[in-house]
Amino acid sequence: MTTVIDTSALVGVWVNSNSASNGIARMVMSESGGSLTLQVCAIGPDSLIDWGREDVSVFTSAPSSRVGAGFTCRYDFGFVETRLLGMILKGLLVLAELHSFKDDSERADYFVREYFALDHATYQVGVLQACEL
Amino acid sequence: MTRSFEFKQSGHLNPALFDPATRSLHSDKLAGRWVNANRETQGIAELVIERDGGQFNVSVVVVGADGPISWPTCKARALANLEEEAGQRTMALAAVFDYRFMRAEAYLRVNKGVLVTVLFTTFQDNSGRANYVNREFFYREDRK
Numbered sequence: 001m002t003t004v005i006d007t008s009a010l011v012g013v014w015v016n017s018n019s020a021s022n023g024i025a026r027m028v029m030s031e032s033g034g035s036l037t038l039q040v041c042a043i044g045p046d047s048l049i050d051w052g053r054e055d056v057s058v059f060t061s062a063p064s065s066r067v068g069a070g071f072t073c074r075y076d077f078g079f080v081e082t083r084l085l086g087m088i089l090k091g092l093l094v095l096a097e098l099h100s101f102k103d104d105s106e107r108a109d110y111f112v113r114e115y116f117a118l119d120h121a122t123y124q125v126g127v128l129q130a131c132e133l
Numbered sequence: 134m135t136r137s138f139e140f141k142q143s144g145h146l147n148p149a150l151f152d153p154a155t156r157s158l159h160s161d162k163l164a165g166r167w168v169n170a171n172r173e174t175q176g177i178a179e180l181v182i183e184r185d186g187g188q189f190n191v192s193v194v195v196v197g198a199d200g201p202i203s204w205p206t207c208k209a210r211a212l213a214n215l216e217e218e219a220g221q222r223t224m225a226l227a228a229v230f231d232y233r234f235m236r237a238e239a240y241l242r243v244n245k246g247v248l249v250t251v252l253f254t255t256f257q258d259n260s261g262r263a264n265y266v267n268r269e270f271f272y273r274e275d276r277k
Contacts, residue, residue: 022143043143063262070266107150111212111225
């Protein structure tokens with residue numbers, strides 16, 4: 001049985017509220033054919049890093065709800081696997097990032113929680129590409 | 134799709150990740166019996182986090198229609214949580230409760246003495262229920 005979910009609250013460009021973050025700068029959630037994909041731009045020492053686009057799983061706020069309120073997504077970069085778990089709270093996207101290293105660097109797996117606001121473009125002149133500064 | 138390239142994301146370069154002490158940061162703050170602050174919850178009533186050496190185990194009691202239901206104990210993965218509010222450095226746990234009719238992916242962390250759980254539940258029983266996310270808050274009940 002397929003459950004149709006309203007994902008409109010998740011779609012858009014999400015910008016990190018913390019300008020000093022060393023994690024994710026912004027994310028673009030796109031909808032196509034009823035499915036969502038996410039493109040992530042992370043912060044590198046010299047420039048933004050495009051993680052590329054991955055499929056997401058959508059979650060509502062209750063079993064009886066049909067409105068999207070959260071998502072999960074997985075990126076596997078070979079040397080590290082990152083799990084993203086996001087939920088919308090009072091209009092903010094609260095994102096948990098779970099990083100698990102698979103290389104021999106002996107770095108500890110780590111957890112980060114960041115907050116993102118939807119770039120509603122009300123005050124912008126043009127459309128910004130995801131990774132352009 | 135798996136990509137094998139490497140990149141120097143700033144967060145991955147935190148020197149604290151290379152410190153062995155990071156793997157046990159204030160992990161004692163997680164262990165204990167935690168009770169839901171919301172007495173009217175329809176989700177998790179209480180949970181117990183136990184540490185066995187380097188391993189964490191999570192036991193959950195949820196609210197059922199006919200009374201409390203104990204889920205089988207689940208092994209949890211510890212992750213360093215280096216950027217909590219007010220400069221707290223602690224641990225977070227990631228757990229997956231995988232049962233025949235549902236799968237719940239969760240992360241748990243302590244912030245200023247409050248255990249926060251966020252559970253992403255996926256139904257696998259064709260019941261028509263929507264997959265959902267739920268965040269709850271717990272206080273530690275001191276052991277007697």
